[in-house]
Amino acid sequence: MTSLTDRYLAATLRTVPAPRREEIAAELRASIEDMIDGRTSGGQDTAVAEREVLTELGNPAQLAARYADRRLQLIGPTYYLAWERLLKLLLSFVPATVGILVGLLAATDGENVGGAVGEGIGTAFQVAVQIAFWATLVFAVLERTNAKLDLPEWSVDQLPEDQTGRQITLTDAAAAIGWLVLVIAYLPMQHVRSFVTTTADGDNLPILDPALRSSWLPFLIAVLIATVGLEIAKYRAGRWTWPLVAVNAALDLAFAVPVVWLLLTDRLLNPEFVARFEWLGRGDNLDTVTTVAVAGTILVVLWDVVDSVVKAYRNLH
Incomplete structure:
Protein backbone atom coordinates (compact mmCIF):
# COMPACT_ATOMS: atom_id res chain seq x y z
CA MET A 1 0.00 0.00 0.00
CA THR A 2 1.44 3.35 -0.99
CA SER A 3 1.19 6.46 1.16
CA LEU A 4 -1.62 8.94 0.79
CA THR A 5 0.90 11.35 -0.69
CA ASP A 6 1.83 8.91 -3.47
CA ARG A 7 -1.85 8.33 -4.27
CA TYR A 8 -2.51 12.07 -4.25
CA LEU A 9 0.39 12.69 -6.63
CA ALA A 10 -0.77 9.92 -8.97
CA ALA A 11 -4.31 11.33 -9.05
CA THR A 12 -2.99 14.85 -9.73
CA LEU A 13 -0.45 13.96 -12.41
CA ARG A 14 -2.90 11.82 -14.38
CA THR A 15 -4.31 14.83 -16.27
CA VAL A 16 -1.39 17.25 -16.38
CA PRO A 17 0.73 17.63 -19.57
CA ALA A 18 3.19 14.73 -19.87
CA PRO A 19 6.29 16.90 -20.44
CA ARG A 20 5.70 18.66 -17.10
CA ARG A 21 4.85 15.66 -14.94
CA GLU A 22 8.31 15.06 -13.49
CA GLU A 23 8.77 18.74 -12.70
CA ILE A 24 5.31 19.05 -11.11
CA ALA A 25 5.76 15.79 -9.19
CA ALA A 26 9.03 16.92 -7.66
CA GLU A 27 7.67 20.37 -6.83
CA LEU A 28 4.41 19.10 -5.35
CA ARG A 29 6.05 16.33 -3.34
CA ALA A 30 8.55 18.78 -1.86
CA SER A 31 5.76 21.20 -0.93
CA ILE A 32 3.72 18.45 0.73
CA GLU A 33 6.74 17.17 2.68
CA ASP A 34 7.60 20.69 3.85
CA MET A 35 4.02 21.27 5.00
CA ILE A 36 3.98 17.93 6.83
CA ASP A 37 7.36 18.64 8.46
CA GLY A 38 6.07 22.01 9.61
CA ARG A 39 3.21 20.30 11.44
CA THR A 40 5.17 17.36 12.85
CA SER A 41 7.86 19.68 14.24
CA GLY A 42 5.15 20.99 16.55
CA GLY A 43 4.46 17.48 17.85
CA GLN A 44 1.62 16.45 15.51
CA ASP A 45 1.39 12.82 14.42
CA THR A 46 2.80 12.28 10.89
CA ALA A 47 -0.25 10.39 9.57
CA VAL A 48 -2.64 13.02 10.89
CA ALA A 49 -0.48 15.82 9.49
CA GLU A 50 -0.39 14.15 6.08
CA ARG A 51 -4.20 13.83 5.92
CA GLU A 52 -4.67 17.46 6.96
CA VAL A 53 -2.16 18.77 4.42
CA LEU A 54 -3.72 16.82 1.53
CA THR A 55 -7.20 17.88 2.60
CA GLU A 56 -6.10 21.52 2.54
CA LEU A 57 -4.65 21.07 -0.96
CA GLY A 58 -8.08 19.87 -2.07
CA ASN A 59 -9.38 17.77 -4.93
CA PRO A 60 -6.41 16.63 -7.08
CA ALA A 61 -8.49 17.16 -10.24
CA GLN A 62 -8.79 20.86 -9.39
CA LEU A 63 -5.09 21.11 -8.53
CA ALA A 64 -4.17 19.43 -11.83
CA ALA A 65 -6.35 21.92 -13.70
CA ARG A 66 -4.45 24.81 -12.09
CA TYR A 67 -1.10 23.29 -13.04
CA ALA A 68 -2.33 22.77 -16.63
CA ASP A 69 -3.90 26.23 -16.75
CA ARG A 70 -7.16 24.57 -17.71
CA ARG A 71 -10.49 26.09 -16.69
CA LEU A 72 -12.93 23.68 -15.07
CA GLN A 73 -15.96 25.49 -16.32
CA LEU A 74 -18.96 24.74 -18.50
CA ILE A 75 -21.34 27.54 -17.58
CA GLY A 76 -19.66 27.99 -14.21
CA PRO A 77 -17.05 26.11 -12.12
CA THR A 78 -19.31 25.06 -9.23
CA TYR A 79 -20.53 21.71 -10.53
CA ASP A 157 -10.53 8.84 1.47
CA GLN A 158 -11.68 9.33 -2.15
CA LEU A 159 -8.16 8.98 -3.53
CA PRO A 160 -7.92 6.00 -5.90
CA GLU A 161 -5.61 3.14 -5.02
CA ASP A 162 -2.27 3.15 -6.79
CA GLN A 163 -2.56 1.16 -10.04
CA THR A 164 1.17 0.96 -10.78
CA GLY A 165 2.04 -2.51 -12.03
CA ARG A 166 -1.58 -3.70 -11.90
CA GLN A 167 -2.68 -5.49 -15.07
CA ILE A 168 -6.30 -6.08 -14.10
CA THR A 169 -8.16 -2.92 -13.10
CA LEU A 170 -11.50 -2.70 -11.34
CA THR A 171 -13.10 -1.41 -14.55
CA ASP A 172 -11.84 -4.39 -16.55
CA ALA A 173 -13.00 -6.87 -13.92
CA ALA A 174 -16.42 -5.25 -13.54
CA ALA A 175 -16.98 -5.19 -17.31
CA ALA A 176 -16.00 -8.85 -17.69
CA ILE A 177 -18.15 -9.98 -14.75
CA GLY A 178 -21.09 -7.89 -15.93
CA TRP A 179 -20.96 -9.46 -19.39
CA LEU A 180 -20.67 -12.97 -17.92
CA VAL A 181 -23.67 -12.37 -15.64
CA LEU A 182 -25.76 -11.23 -18.61
CA VAL A 183 -24.85 -14.36 -20.58
CA ILE A 184 -25.50 -16.63 -17.59
CA ALA A 185 -28.91 -15.05 -17.08
CA TYR A 186 -29.85 -15.17 -20.77
CA LEU A 187 -29.01 -18.85 -21.35
CA PRO A 188 -31.92 -20.20 -19.24
CA MET A 189 -34.11 -17.14 -19.85
CA GLN A 190 -34.11 -17.57 -23.64
CA HIS A 191 -36.34 -20.63 -23.24
CA VAL A 192 -39.13 -18.37 -22.00
CA ARG A 193 -38.08 -14.96 -23.36
CA SER A 194 -35.55 -15.03 -26.20
CA PHE A 195 -36.84 -11.86 -27.94
CA VAL A 196 -37.47 -14.04 -31.02
CA THR A 197 -41.03 -15.05 -31.86
CA THR A 198 -42.62 -17.47 -34.29
CA THR A 199 -44.11 -16.02 -37.44
CA ALA A 200 -47.43 -17.82 -37.00
CA ASP A 201 -48.70 -16.93 -33.52
CA GLY A 202 -45.94 -14.77 -32.05
CA ASP A 203 -44.95 -17.29 -29.37
CA ASN A 204 -41.46 -17.24 -27.89
CA LEU A 205 -38.89 -19.10 -29.95
CA PRO A 206 -35.81 -20.35 -28.05
CA ILE A 207 -32.52 -19.79 -29.86
CA LEU A 208 -30.79 -22.84 -28.41
CA ASP A 209 -32.01 -26.38 -28.88
CA PRO A 210 -34.43 -27.17 -25.98
CA ALA A 211 -32.78 -30.60 -25.66
CA LEU A 212 -29.71 -28.86 -24.23
CA ARG A 213 -31.57 -27.93 -21.04
CA SER A 214 -31.01 -31.39 -19.60
CA SER A 215 -27.51 -31.92 -20.97
CA TRP A 216 -24.96 -29.32 -22.04
CA LEU A 217 -26.68 -26.10 -20.96
CA PRO A 218 -26.22 -26.65 -17.17
CA PHE A 219 -22.57 -27.54 -17.81
CA LEU A 220 -21.94 -24.39 -19.86
CA ILE A 221 -23.59 -22.24 -17.19
CA ALA A 222 -21.40 -23.88 -14.52
CA VAL A 223 -18.30 -23.07 -16.60
CA LEU A 224 -19.38 -19.44 -16.90
CA ILE A 225 -19.99 -19.21 -13.15
CA ALA A 226 -16.50 -20.60 -12.57
CA THR A 227 -15.19 -17.95 -14.98
CA VAL A 228 -16.78 -15.26 -12.79
CA GLY A 229 -14.79 -16.68 -9.89
CA LEU A 230 -11.66 -16.52 -12.05
CA GLU A 231 -12.28 -12.84 -12.83
CA ILE A 232 -12.57 -12.11 -9.10
CA ALA A 233 -9.35 -14.02 -8.42
CA LYS A 234 -7.58 -12.14 -11.23
CA TYR A 235 -8.63 -8.79 -9.77
CA ARG A 236 -7.52 -9.76 -6.26
CA ALA A 237 -4.13 -10.85 -7.62
CA GLY A 238 -3.89 -7.71 -9.76
CA ARG A 239 -1.91 -9.51 -12.45
CA TRP A 240 -1.69 -12.76 -14.38
CA THR A 241 0.05 -15.65 -12.62
CA TRP A 242 0.79 -19.10 -14.04
CA PRO A 243 -1.91 -20.81 -11.93
CA LEU A 244 -4.45 -18.26 -13.20
CA VAL A 245 -3.25 -18.85 -16.77
CA ALA A 246 -3.78 -22.59 -16.36
CA VAL A 247 -7.27 -22.16 -14.91
CA ASN A 248 -8.18 -19.66 -17.62
CA ALA A 249 -7.05 -22.04 -20.38
CA ALA A 250 -8.98 -24.93 -18.80
CA LEU A 251 -12.19 -22.89 -18.55
CA ASP A 252 -11.79 -21.58 -22.11
CA LEU A 253 -11.50 -25.13 -23.42
CA ALA A 254 -14.31 -26.40 -21.19
CA PHE A 255 -16.64 -23.85 -22.79
CA ALA A 256 -15.32 -23.78 -26.36
CA VAL A 257 -14.98 -27.51 -27.04
CA PRO A 258 -18.66 -28.36 -26.35
CA VAL A 259 -19.84 -25.26 -28.23
CA VAL A 260 -17.74 -26.12 -31.30
CA TRP A 261 -18.88 -29.76 -31.21
CA LEU A 262 -22.53 -28.75 -30.88
CA LEU A 263 -22.16 -26.30 -33.78
CA LEU A 264 -20.51 -28.85 -36.06
CA THR A 265 -23.16 -31.48 -35.30
CA ASP A 266 -26.08 -29.04 -35.70
CA ARG A 267 -27.13 -29.54 -32.07
CA LEU A 268 -26.61 -26.04 -30.70
CA LEU A 269 -29.36 -24.02 -32.41
CA ASN A 270 -33.06 -24.75 -32.14
CA PRO A 271 -34.21 -26.25 -35.49
CA GLU A 272 -37.36 -24.10 -35.31
CA PHE A 273 -35.16 -21.01 -34.86
CA VAL A 274 -33.17 -21.94 -37.98
CA ALA A 275 -36.39 -22.47 -39.94
CA ARG A 276 -37.67 -19.07 -38.73
CA PHE A 277 -35.12 -17.28 -40.94
CA GLU A 278 -35.42 -18.21 -44.58
CA TRP A 279 -31.95 -16.95 -45.49
CA LEU A 280 -30.38 -19.61 -43.24
CA GLY A 281 -31.97 -22.31 -45.40
CA ARG A 282 -30.75 -20.86 -48.68
CA GLY A 283 -27.80 -22.67 -50.25
CA ASP A 284 -24.87 -23.03 -47.89
CA ASN A 285 -25.80 -20.10 -45.65
CA LEU A 286 -26.20 -22.24 -42.52
CA ASP A 287 -22.86 -23.99 -43.16
CA THR A 288 -21.22 -20.60 -43.67
CA VAL A 289 -22.64 -19.25 -40.40
CA THR A 290 -21.48 -22.41 -38.59
CA THR A 291 -17.98 -22.13 -40.05
CA VAL A 292 -17.69 -18.48 -39.07
CA ALA A 293 -18.97 -19.22 -35.55
CA VAL A 294 -16.55 -22.11 -35.08
CA ALA A 295 -13.60 -20.13 -36.43
CA GLY A 296 -14.53 -17.15 -34.27
CA THR A 297 -14.78 -19.31 -31.15
CA ILE A 298 -11.38 -20.90 -31.80
CA LEU A 299 -9.72 -17.55 -32.50
CA VAL A 300 -11.15 -15.96 -29.35
CA VAL A 301 -9.92 -18.86 -27.21
CA LEU A 302 -6.45 -18.82 -28.79
CA TRP A 303 -6.18 -15.05 -28.37
CA ASP A 304 -7.29 -15.19 -24.72
CA VAL A 305 -4.87 -18.00 -23.84
CA VAL A 306 -1.90 -16.46 -25.68
CA ASP A 307 -2.63 -13.02 -24.19
CA SER A 308 -2.69 -14.44 -20.65
CA VAL A 309 0.55 -16.37 -21.24
CA VAL A 310 2.34 -13.29 -22.59
CA LYS A 311 1.21 -11.13 -19.65
CA ALA A 312 2.22 -13.76 -17.09
CA TYR A 313 5.62 -14.13 -18.80
CA ARG A 314 6.20 -10.36 -18.70
CA ASN A 315 5.57 -10.36 -14.96
CA LEU A 316 8.64 -12.56 -14.51
CA HIS A 317 10.96 -10.42 -16.61
Whole structure:
Protein backbone atom coordinates (compact mmCIF):
# COMPACT_ATOMS: atom_id res chain seq x y z
CA MET A 1 0.00 0.00 0.00
CA THR A 2 1.44 3.35 -0.99
CA SER A 3 1.19 6.46 1.16
CA LEU A 4 -1.62 8.94 0.79
CA THR A 5 0.90 11.35 -0.69
CA ASP A 6 1.83 8.91 -3.47
CA ARG A 7 -1.85 8.33 -4.27
CA TYR A 8 -2.51 12.07 -4.25
CA LEU A 9 0.39 12.69 -6.63
CA ALA A 10 -0.77 9.92 -8.97
CA ALA A 11 -4.31 11.33 -9.05
CA THR A 12 -2.99 14.85 -9.73
CA LEU A 13 -0.45 13.96 -12.41
CA ARG A 14 -2.90 11.82 -14.38
CA THR A 15 -4.31 14.83 -16.27
CA VAL A 16 -1.39 17.25 -16.38
CA PRO A 17 0.73 17.63 -19.57
CA ALA A 18 3.19 14.73 -19.87
CA PRO A 19 6.29 16.90 -20.44
CA ARG A 20 5.70 18.66 -17.10
CA ARG A 21 4.85 15.66 -14.94
CA GLU A 22 8.31 15.06 -13.49
CA GLU A 23 8.77 18.74 -12.70
CA ILE A 24 5.31 19.05 -11.11
CA ALA A 25 5.76 15.79 -9.19
CA ALA A 26 9.03 16.92 -7.66
CA GLU A 27 7.67 20.37 -6.83
CA LEU A 28 4.41 19.10 -5.35
CA ARG A 29 6.05 16.33 -3.34
CA ALA A 30 8.55 18.78 -1.86
CA SER A 31 5.76 21.20 -0.93
CA ILE A 32 3.72 18.45 0.73
CA GLU A 33 6.74 17.17 2.68
CA ASP A 34 7.60 20.69 3.85
CA MET A 35 4.02 21.27 5.00
CA ILE A 36 3.98 17.93 6.83
CA ASP A 37 7.36 18.64 8.46
CA GLY A 38 6.07 22.01 9.61
CA ARG A 39 3.21 20.30 11.44
CA THR A 40 5.17 17.36 12.85
CA SER A 41 7.86 19.68 14.24
CA GLY A 42 5.15 20.99 16.55
CA GLY A 43 4.46 17.48 17.85
CA GLN A 44 1.62 16.45 15.51
CA ASP A 45 1.39 12.82 14.42
CA THR A 46 2.80 12.28 10.89
CA ALA A 47 -0.25 10.39 9.57
CA VAL A 48 -2.64 13.02 10.89
CA ALA A 49 -0.48 15.82 9.49
CA GLU A 50 -0.39 14.15 6.08
CA ARG A 51 -4.20 13.83 5.92
CA GLU A 52 -4.67 17.46 6.96
CA VAL A 53 -2.16 18.77 4.42
CA LEU A 54 -3.72 16.82 1.53
CA THR A 55 -7.20 17.88 2.60
CA GLU A 56 -6.10 21.52 2.54
CA LEU A 57 -4.65 21.07 -0.96
CA GLY A 58 -8.08 19.87 -2.07
CA ASN A 59 -9.38 17.77 -4.93
CA PRO A 60 -6.41 16.63 -7.08
CA ALA A 61 -8.49 17.16 -10.24
CA GLN A 62 -8.79 20.86 -9.39
CA LEU A 63 -5.09 21.11 -8.53
CA ALA A 64 -4.17 19.43 -11.83
CA ALA A 65 -6.35 21.92 -13.70
CA ARG A 66 -4.45 24.81 -12.09
CA TYR A 67 -1.10 23.29 -13.04
CA ALA A 68 -2.33 22.77 -16.63
CA ASP A 69 -3.90 26.23 -16.75
CA ARG A 70 -7.16 24.57 -17.71
CA ARG A 71 -10.49 26.09 -16.69
CA LEU A 72 -12.93 23.68 -15.07
CA GLN A 73 -15.96 25.49 -16.32
CA LEU A 74 -18.96 24.74 -18.50
CA ILE A 75 -21.34 27.54 -17.58
CA GLY A 76 -19.66 27.99 -14.21
CA PRO A 77 -17.05 26.11 -12.12
CA THR A 78 -19.31 25.06 -9.23
CA TYR A 79 -20.53 21.71 -10.53
CA TYR A 80 -18.09 21.09 -13.39
CA LEU A 81 -16.40 18.07 -11.81
CA ALA A 82 -19.73 16.54 -10.78
CA TRP A 83 -21.02 17.02 -14.34
CA GLU A 84 -17.84 15.48 -15.79
CA ARG A 85 -17.97 12.41 -13.51
CA LEU A 86 -21.67 11.76 -14.19
CA LEU A 87 -21.27 12.20 -17.95
CA LYS A 88 -18.30 9.81 -18.12
CA LEU A 89 -20.17 7.22 -16.06
CA LEU A 90 -23.33 7.33 -18.19
CA LEU A 91 -21.47 7.36 -21.51
CA SER A 92 -19.31 4.42 -20.44
CA PHE A 93 -22.14 1.89 -20.63
CA VAL A 94 -25.61 3.28 -21.44
CA PRO A 95 -25.19 3.96 -25.22
CA ALA A 96 -23.43 0.64 -25.84
CA THR A 97 -26.03 -1.32 -23.86
CA VAL A 98 -28.98 0.29 -25.62
CA GLY A 99 -27.28 -0.07 -29.02
CA ILE A 100 -26.65 -3.79 -28.51
CA LEU A 101 -30.22 -4.44 -27.40
CA VAL A 102 -31.69 -2.51 -30.33
CA GLY A 103 -29.35 -4.30 -32.76
CA LEU A 104 -30.32 -7.71 -31.39
CA LEU A 105 -34.03 -6.93 -31.59
CA ALA A 106 -33.63 -5.64 -35.15
CA ALA A 107 -31.69 -8.75 -36.15
CA THR A 108 -34.42 -11.06 -34.87
CA ASP A 109 -37.17 -9.18 -36.68
CA GLY A 110 -35.65 -9.11 -40.14
CA GLU A 111 -33.26 -10.76 -42.55
CA ASN A 112 -30.80 -7.87 -42.96
CA VAL A 113 -28.17 -8.50 -40.30
CA GLY A 114 -25.98 -5.68 -41.61
CA GLY A 115 -28.88 -3.26 -41.29
CA ALA A 116 -29.43 -4.42 -37.70
CA VAL A 117 -25.80 -3.66 -36.86
CA GLY A 118 -26.13 -0.21 -38.41
CA GLU A 119 -29.36 0.43 -36.50
CA GLY A 120 -27.66 -0.55 -33.24
CA ILE A 121 -24.69 1.76 -33.89
CA GLY A 122 -26.98 4.62 -34.90
CA THR A 123 -29.10 4.18 -31.78
CA ALA A 124 -26.00 4.11 -29.55
CA PHE A 125 -24.81 7.37 -31.10
CA GLN A 126 -28.22 9.02 -30.64
CA VAL A 127 -28.36 7.90 -27.00
CA ALA A 128 -24.88 9.31 -26.38
CA VAL A 129 -25.88 12.66 -27.88
CA GLN A 130 -29.08 12.77 -25.82
CA ILE A 131 -27.23 11.94 -22.59
CA ALA A 132 -24.60 14.61 -23.25
CA PHE A 133 -27.23 17.23 -24.12
CA TRP A 134 -29.59 16.68 -21.20
CA ALA A 135 -26.86 16.21 -18.59
CA THR A 136 -25.18 19.41 -19.77
CA LEU A 137 -28.46 21.31 -19.84
CA VAL A 138 -29.39 20.23 -16.31
CA PHE A 139 -26.02 21.24 -14.86
CA ALA A 140 -26.03 24.50 -16.83
CA VAL A 141 -29.41 25.38 -15.27
CA LEU A 142 -28.11 24.44 -11.82
CA GLU A 143 -25.09 26.69 -12.30
CA ARG A 144 -27.11 29.64 -13.60
CA THR A 145 -29.73 29.42 -10.84
CA ASN A 146 -27.12 28.95 -8.07
CA ALA A 147 -28.94 25.82 -6.95
CA LYS A 148 -27.50 24.09 -3.88
CA LEU A 149 -26.93 20.36 -4.32
CA ASP A 150 -25.16 19.86 -0.99
CA LEU A 151 -22.60 17.53 -2.59
CA PRO A 152 -20.14 15.98 -0.14
CA GLU A 153 -16.80 17.73 0.21
CA TRP A 154 -13.73 16.04 -1.24
CA SER A 155 -11.62 14.05 1.21
CA VAL A 156 -8.45 12.00 1.01
CA ASP A 157 -10.53 8.84 1.47
CA GLN A 158 -11.68 9.33 -2.15
CA LEU A 159 -8.16 8.98 -3.53
CA PRO A 160 -7.92 6.00 -5.90
CA GLU A 161 -5.61 3.14 -5.02
CA ASP A 162 -2.27 3.15 -6.79
CA GLN A 163 -2.56 1.16 -10.04
CA THR A 164 1.17 0.96 -10.78
CA GLY A 165 2.04 -2.51 -12.03
CA ARG A 166 -1.58 -3.70 -11.90
CA GLN A 167 -2.68 -5.49 -15.07
CA ILE A 168 -6.30 -6.08 -14.10
CA THR A 169 -8.16 -2.92 -13.10
CA LEU A 170 -11.50 -2.70 -11.34
CA THR A 171 -13.10 -1.41 -14.55
CA ASP A 172 -11.84 -4.39 -16.55
CA ALA A 173 -13.00 -6.87 -13.92
CA ALA A 174 -16.42 -5.25 -13.54
CA ALA A 175 -16.98 -5.19 -17.31
CA ALA A 176 -16.00 -8.85 -17.69
CA ILE A 177 -18.15 -9.98 -14.75
CA GLY A 178 -21.09 -7.89 -15.93
CA TRP A 179 -20.96 -9.46 -19.39
CA LEU A 180 -20.67 -12.97 -17.92
CA VAL A 181 -23.67 -12.37 -15.64
CA LEU A 182 -25.76 -11.23 -18.61
CA VAL A 183 -24.85 -14.36 -20.58
CA ILE A 184 -25.50 -16.63 -17.59
CA ALA A 185 -28.91 -15.05 -17.08
CA TYR A 186 -29.85 -15.17 -20.77
CA LEU A 187 -29.01 -18.85 -21.35
CA PRO A 188 -31.92 -20.20 -19.24
CA MET A 189 -34.11 -17.14 -19.85
CA GLN A 190 -34.11 -17.57 -23.64
CA HIS A 191 -36.34 -20.63 -23.24
CA VAL A 192 -39.13 -18.37 -22.00
CA ARG A 193 -38.08 -14.96 -23.36
CA SER A 194 -35.55 -15.03 -26.20
CA PHE A 195 -36.84 -11.86 -27.94
CA VAL A 196 -37.47 -14.04 -31.02
CA THR A 197 -41.03 -15.05 -31.86
CA THR A 198 -42.62 -17.47 -34.29
CA THR A 199 -44.11 -16.02 -37.44
CA ALA A 200 -47.43 -17.82 -37.00
CA ASP A 201 -48.70 -16.93 -33.52
CA GLY A 202 -45.94 -14.77 -32.05
CA ASP A 203 -44.95 -17.29 -29.37
CA ASN A 204 -41.46 -17.24 -27.89
CA LEU A 205 -38.89 -19.10 -29.95
CA PRO A 206 -35.81 -20.35 -28.05
CA ILE A 207 -32.52 -19.79 -29.86
CA LEU A 208 -30.79 -22.84 -28.41
CA ASP A 209 -32.01 -26.38 -28.88
CA PRO A 210 -34.43 -27.17 -25.98
CA ALA A 211 -32.78 -30.60 -25.66
CA LEU A 212 -29.71 -28.86 -24.23
CA ARG A 213 -31.57 -27.93 -21.04
CA SER A 214 -31.01 -31.39 -19.60
CA SER A 215 -27.51 -31.92 -20.97
CA TRP A 216 -24.96 -29.32 -22.04
CA LEU A 217 -26.68 -26.10 -20.96
CA PRO A 218 -26.22 -26.65 -17.17
CA PHE A 219 -22.57 -27.54 -17.81
CA LEU A 220 -21.94 -24.39 -19.86
CA ILE A 221 -23.59 -22.24 -17.19
CA ALA A 222 -21.40 -23.88 -14.52
CA VAL A 223 -18.30 -23.07 -16.60
CA LEU A 224 -19.38 -19.44 -16.90
CA ILE A 225 -19.99 -19.21 -13.15
CA ALA A 226 -16.50 -20.60 -12.57
CA THR A 227 -15.19 -17.95 -14.98
CA VAL A 228 -16.78 -15.26 -12.79
CA GLY A 229 -14.79 -16.68 -9.89
CA LEU A 230 -11.66 -16.52 -12.05
CA GLU A 231 -12.28 -12.84 -12.83
CA ILE A 232 -12.57 -12.11 -9.10
CA ALA A 233 -9.35 -14.02 -8.42
CA LYS A 234 -7.58 -12.14 -11.23
CA TYR A 235 -8.63 -8.79 -9.77
CA ARG A 236 -7.52 -9.76 -6.26
CA ALA A 237 -4.13 -10.85 -7.62
CA GLY A 238 -3.89 -7.71 -9.76
CA ARG A 239 -1.91 -9.51 -12.45
CA TRP A 240 -1.69 -12.76 -14.38
CA THR A 241 0.05 -15.65 -12.62
CA TRP A 242 0.79 -19.10 -14.04
CA PRO A 243 -1.91 -20.81 -11.93
CA LEU A 244 -4.45 -18.26 -13.20
CA VAL A 245 -3.25 -18.85 -16.77
CA ALA A 246 -3.78 -22.59 -16.36
CA VAL A 247 -7.27 -22.16 -14.91
CA ASN A 248 -8.18 -19.66 -17.62
CA ALA A 249 -7.05 -22.04 -20.38
CA ALA A 250 -8.98 -24.93 -18.80
CA LEU A 251 -12.19 -22.89 -18.55
CA ASP A 252 -11.79 -21.58 -22.11
CA LEU A 253 -11.50 -25.13 -23.42
CA ALA A 254 -14.31 -26.40 -21.19
CA PHE A 255 -16.64 -23.85 -22.79
CA ALA A 256 -15.32 -23.78 -26.36
CA VAL A 257 -14.98 -27.51 -27.04
CA PRO A 258 -18.66 -28.36 -26.35
CA VAL A 259 -19.84 -25.26 -28.23
CA VAL A 260 -17.74 -26.12 -31.30
CA TRP A 261 -18.88 -29.76 -31.21
CA LEU A 262 -22.53 -28.75 -30.88
CA LEU A 263 -22.16 -26.30 -33.78
CA LEU A 264 -20.51 -28.85 -36.06
CA THR A 265 -23.16 -31.48 -35.30
CA ASP A 266 -26.08 -29.04 -35.70
CA ARG A 267 -27.13 -29.54 -32.07
CA LEU A 268 -26.61 -26.04 -30.70
CA LEU A 269 -29.36 -24.02 -32.41
CA ASN A 270 -33.06 -24.75 -32.14
CA PRO A 271 -34.21 -26.25 -35.49
CA GLU A 272 -37.36 -24.10 -35.31
CA PHE A 273 -35.16 -21.01 -34.86
CA VAL A 274 -33.17 -21.94 -37.98
CA ALA A 275 -36.39 -22.47 -39.94
CA ARG A 276 -37.67 -19.07 -38.73
CA PHE A 277 -35.12 -17.28 -40.94
CA GLU A 278 -35.42 -18.21 -44.58
CA TRP A 279 -31.95 -16.95 -45.49
CA LEU A 280 -30.38 -19.61 -43.24
CA GLY A 281 -31.97 -22.31 -45.40
CA ARG A 282 -30.75 -20.86 -48.68
CA GLY A 283 -27.80 -22.67 -50.25
CA ASP A 284 -24.87 -23.03 -47.89
CA ASN A 285 -25.80 -20.10 -45.65
CA LEU A 286 -26.20 -22.24 -42.52
CA ASP A 287 -22.86 -23.99 -43.16
CA THR A 288 -21.22 -20.60 -43.67
CA VAL A 289 -22.64 -19.25 -40.40
CA THR A 290 -21.48 -22.41 -38.59
CA THR A 291 -17.98 -22.13 -40.05
CA VAL A 292 -17.69 -18.48 -39.07
CA ALA A 293 -18.97 -19.22 -35.55
CA VAL A 294 -16.55 -22.11 -35.08
CA ALA A 295 -13.60 -20.13 -36.43
CA GLY A 296 -14.53 -17.15 -34.27
CA THR A 297 -14.78 -19.31 -31.15
CA ILE A 298 -11.38 -20.90 -31.80
CA LEU A 299 -9.72 -17.55 -32.50
CA VAL A 300 -11.15 -15.96 -29.35
CA VAL A 301 -9.92 -18.86 -27.21
CA LEU A 302 -6.45 -18.82 -28.79
CA TRP A 303 -6.18 -15.05 -28.37
CA ASP A 304 -7.29 -15.19 -24.72
CA VAL A 305 -4.87 -18.00 -23.84
CA VAL A 306 -1.90 -16.46 -25.68
CA ASP A 307 -2.63 -13.02 -24.19
CA SER A 308 -2.69 -14.44 -20.65
CA VAL A 309 0.55 -16.37 -21.24
CA VAL A 310 2.34 -13.29 -22.59
CA LYS A 311 1.21 -11.13 -19.65
CA ALA A 312 2.22 -13.76 -17.09
CA TYR A 313 5.62 -14.13 -18.80
CA ARG A 314 6.20 -10.36 -18.70
CA ASN A 315 5.57 -10.36 -14.96
CA LEU A 316 8.64 -12.56 -14.51
CA HIS A 317 10.96 -10.42 -16.61
